[in-house]
Amino acid sequence: MASITDLFKGPSSSSSSASIKRKFNSHDADRAYKATKYSSSSSPNPKSASLEDAPENDNSDTEAGPALPPTEDLPDDEEGRFFGGGVSRDAAEALDHIDTQDSNDAKGIEYGVEKIDASWLKRTAVSFERKIAKNAELRAKHEGEPAKFMASEAELDVQVKEWSLLSEHGELFPLFVESGAAGQLVGLLGHENTDVAIGAVQILSELLDEDVEVDEEAWEGLAEALLEADLGELVMSNLGRLNEQEEADREGVYHCLAVLGALAGKQEVAERVGTVQVLEWLCDRIRRAEKSVGQNKQMAAEVLQVLLQSSSELRQKLAGEVEGVDLFLQLLALYRKRDPVKDSLEEEWVENIFDALSCVIDEPQGKAAYLEAEGMELTLIMLKEGGFSKSRALRLLDHAVGGADGTAPVCEKLVEAGGLKTLFSLFAKKPSETTTEHLLGIFAGLLRWLPGEGAARIRMLNKFTEKNCEKVVKIVELRKDFARRVSAAEEEIKLERRMMDEEDWPEREAEWLSRRLEGGLFGLQTTDVIIAWLVAEDKASKEVIIDGLGNLADVKASLVEQAAGAEDDEAKDMLSTLIDFLQ
Missing domain, CATH: 1.20.1050 (Glutathione S-transferase Yfyf (Class Pi); Chain A, domain 2)
Incomplete structure (x- = not known):
């Protein structure tokens, strides 16, 4: 069952990584040689003569060297000693032995090791x-x-x-x-x-x-x-x-960065490695100006992202003691309209900074720093005018309005800065599934955290009901589509359950949950929360929803399931209240 944290936070970045495994591209021949792994089968090999060492062919017709011997009346030469192979029997056997050992080495056969x-x-x-x-x-x-x-x-x-x-x-x-x-x-x-x-x-x-x-x-x-x-x-x-x-x-x-990255993927280890000194060094390294983003600058961003993804404690340190949120926003501001070079280290570097910032603003300190550094304004500019940055900014906003403490001010700032028009314009089009899920996550966050009866909340509800409730109709259609897909996945799972012993079910639970999520479970659950809020707060929306779905039984069942799996009391109370409105 998907957790309530995942429900309101939105899907995490697919580019995140818990470990790092690139190889350094060395252009120094001597260093590359020294860096080669010591192998049990290593042995010195003579250099092959290059084409540059060969004498140039002057295309002369003159024959050099002694005259060829006569071709007639020669004794039989079974071994080909002179004019065949050019070696004696003993020499040939020695060469055959060497060839055999080279072949064995090529096949990975140990010889004398x-x-x-x-x-x-x-x-x-x-x-x-x-x-x-x-x-x-x-x-x-x-x-x-x-x-x-x-x-x-x-x-x-x-x-x-x-x-x-x-x-x-x-x-x-x-x-x-x-x-x-x-x-x-x-x-x-x-x-x-x-x-x-x-x-x-x-x-x-x-x-x-x-x-x-x-x-x-x-x-x-x-x-x-x-x-x-x-x-x-x-x-x-x-x-x-x-x-x-x-x-x-x-x-x-x-x-050094590879070592830090390898240790950064586990929370306990990451918190021992990720001191303020380490975070500051990584921030300084990603800030350093370069003509083009190099391997180490990109690697520093990747290590930083993995550390922040692994630990809430490190996210709080970066937001408070290191002031990393402001740095991230400064670096990302360069890409509010322009795109990084495609399939380049620069593109990976920007992606990792977006991911790192998304991690940090999950924390209350990160949200506060984000607002203080005018992160909302920059995010909305990217949503309106960005190319590469647009989808990343939407994911960032999904994280910003998720969570608990410190979320209400972010939601109010989004409305105050005119973000509703941009978001609902995106929703009215035919966005991709990923974009749709982020938009649904943002809508659910706004409905949960905008103060009741406040001007910002009224503006939010009006966006759903304008133009004859067309956004509500779209929510209903999305709910139907998600339900069909999840139902298909669940039917497959039921069939598999019947073919297995019940005692083996627990081993497959994680896989089955993954398949339900792939089928659209996250979108279904988020849509049902939005529907419940609309039913509770707007009569016109309630009529459109009941007209489209027939009844609210499935929506209620979905919220009951979510409440059972909720990780904190506040989320359970919120869902329980919404369930009461679906009677």
């Missing part, structure tokens, strides 16, 4: 600890003489990259944590050599990536160990010292 298992991890952990200690000792002993400790640094860097193999063996994560190597890897983020620190954070981003096959408990155990080792503070320390004008450092910033 130890298995990646618990024994490998223990040996690697011991070796890792020794190399860290050796490098630290040499650095302390020969401070100011890099030549004497650089070799140990190179060995440490290679050892760090070897941990990349662990990303393909999630079952070893608990042992990795138990060995202490996870904490030691985090510690290297504070290494004086930023190349070592960047290598370590890259491995951490690989281990935390959502593509790693690992059970939730093992992943959470790794995340906990990393956070206990001060991962958050060390990531921020690196973000403070890396210079994005340098390719290597720019890549390091990207991997």
